[in-house]
Amino acid sequence: xxxxxxxxxxxxxxxxxxxxxxxxxxxxxxxxxxxxxxxxxxxxxxxxxxxxxxxxxxxxxxxxxxxxxxxxxxxxxxxxxxxxxxxxxxxxxxxxxxxxxxxxxxxxxxxxxxxxxxxxxxxxxxxxxxxxxxxxxxxxxxxxxxxxxxxxxxxxxxxxxxxxxxxxxxxxxxxxxxxxxxxxxxxxxxxxxxxxxxxxxxxxxxxxxxxxxxxxxxxxxxxxxxxxxxxxxxxxxxxxxx
Amino acid sequence: xxxxxxxxxxxxxxxxxxxxxxxxxxxxxxxxxxxxxxxxxxxxxxxxxxxxxxxxxxxxxxxxxxxxxxxxxxxxxxxxxxxxxxxxxxxxxxxxxxxxxxxxxxxxxxxxxxxxxxxxxxxxxxxxxxxxxxxxxxxxxxxxxxxxxxxxxxxxxxxxxxxxxxxxxxxxxxxxxxxxxxxxxxxxxxxxxxxxxxxxxxxxxxxxxxxxxxxxxxxxxxxxxxxxxxxxxxxxxxxxxxxxxxxxxxxxxxxxxxxxxxxxxxxxxxxxxxxxxxxxxxxx
Numbered sequence: 001x002x003x004x005x006x007x008x009x010x011x012x013x014x015x016x017x018x019x020x021x022x023x024x025x026x027x028x029x030x031x032x033x034x035x036x037x038x039x040x041x042x043x044x045x046x047x048x049x050x051x052x053x054x055x056x057x058x059x060x061x062x063x064x065x066x067x068x069x070x071x072x073x074x075x076x077x078x079x080x081x082x083x084x085x086x087x088x089x090x091x092x093x094x095x096x097x098x099x100x101x102x103x104x105x106x107x108x109x110x111x112x113x114x115x116x117x118x119x120x121x122x123x124x125x126x127x128x129x130x131x132x133x134x135x136x137x138x139x140x141x142x143x144x145x146x147x148x149x150x151x152x153x154x155x156x157x158x159x160x161x162x163x164x165x166x167x168x169x170x171x172x173x174x175x176x177x178x179x180x181x182x183x184x185x186x187x188x189x190x191x192x193x194x195x196x197x198x199x200x201x202x203x204x205x206x207x208x209x210x211x212x213x214x215x216x217x218x219x220x221x222x223x224x225x226x227x228x229x230x231x232x233x234x235x236x237x238x239x240x241x242x
Numbered sequence: 243x244x245x246x247x248x249x250x251x252x253x254x255x256x257x258x259x260x261x262x263x264x265x266x267x268x269x270x271x272x273x274x275x276x277x278x279x280x281x282x283x284x285x286x287x288x289x290x291x292x293x294x295x296x297x298x299x300x301x302x303x304x305x306x307x308x309x310x311x312x313x314x315x316x317x318x319x320x321x322x323x324x325x326x327x328x329x330x331x332x333x334x335x336x337x338x339x340x341x342x343x344x345x346x347x348x349x350x351x352x353x354x355x356x357x358x359x360x361x362x363x364x365x366x367x368x369x370x371x372x373x374x375x376x377x378x379x380x381x382x383x384x385x386x387x388x389x390x391x392x393x394x395x396x397x398x399x400x401x402x403x404x405x406x407x408x409x410x411x412x413x414x415x416x417x418x419x420x421x422x423x424x425x426x427x428x429x430x431x432x433x434x435x436x437x438x439x440x441x442x443x444x445x446x447x448x449x450x451x452x453x454x455x456x457x458x459x460x461x462x463x464x465x466x467x468x469x470x471x472x473x474x475x476x477x478x479x480x481x482x483x484x485x486x487x488x489x490x491x492x493x494x495x496x497x498x499x500x501x502x503x504x505x506x507x508x509x510x511x512x513x514x515x516x517x518x519x520x521x522x523x524x525x526x
Contacts, residue, residue, distance in 0.1 A: 084386055102390040102391075
């Protein structure tokens, strides 16, 4: 389980997180929404240990992430996948090599085992045909699919999605949403999705949380949030903020 | 002082007056220098992983060599011609034109070859490295490596530093040769020396019976080694500190080339001082 307890974070004089409390239930997709600059991506970066909080606790499976040493952090990250906005693929590697990278670098698996796993995941995300292509030769949606396959290669228990449909057309967005839901259903992965998109939240989320001024102002199921009496939450879930 | 998400030190508040601004710039420059030195130390610590990165290192060395080769040859050849003409005309007034070959050999091997090669490498390969890593940094690829528990120093920096450290002395040797060849053209065409006389004086200057070559050749190659490591480390460091999209990448490239050129000249002087003053009369 992922828990954030009273997390504070500021950059210079800018307060980004101001006592954020958040619990991500196991095996579900939790969608974090909010205006730009409210700390959604910063929250993800705390969970995976890229940033440390100024105050408060970030716990994953009961372990305090900021207190982990390098090896502990590596172990934690093996259990976590991270899908970046643009996929963040390594440009000189092919799609196949990008997906295989985490396993090859950790050196835990035989080459044939790595190849089998890569084929399986590329098939899951519908990228088998483009395995030999480089990131410069594929579309934004394909990059995201590849990024998702790479995030899943270490068989993580958690996947963090940072704006998974940013810059994509509605059809491509829908296909990414379906994939995120499929990853939860087929692999039992817990997801934390950061998005501005109402459609993404409704398609992928079991629970939705809305951040404002560094705090969680509301949390609940899609239906509960759609019927919320908080204006900001209603704005987001009614699509006004899309 | 604080650090961004990658542990890169950044100045918290820019100065509000010129004095504050100057202090802030000096402080940021110190932090940048600290980051670069720390990166170099981490790269040295990662050396045991070099065999694992051998393919990438050789690719990078080959790419660096190919990229810099035509410019290095052209710059060295014409610089050799300029140097031969200027020294030849001066020596002519003393009736010592026959010494041109010796002057050319020593000047190219000691100073001109390593320095010109390093400046060409900083402009061609250092800028490319800074742009590559800068683009990777601003598009989250470096963070992605971190998230996958892949050390960016080991994966990105080590092969590039190793490649340039290998290639710079190789290109320096070639540059020395091309400069001397350029000098031979001027010596025969414009200074009236025979090819035999020119090359005999070159060989006299560049042959040491006990060590094959004199200290001057080895000193120049050691300089090349240090310059190569410096250019790659500075380029990687500025690339990894890039921020702010395409503009930030552009700044990183500019900063990498400027810093490298300054360091090449400063280190060039230090090494000359070391080899020809502190170690005067001693063979390497």
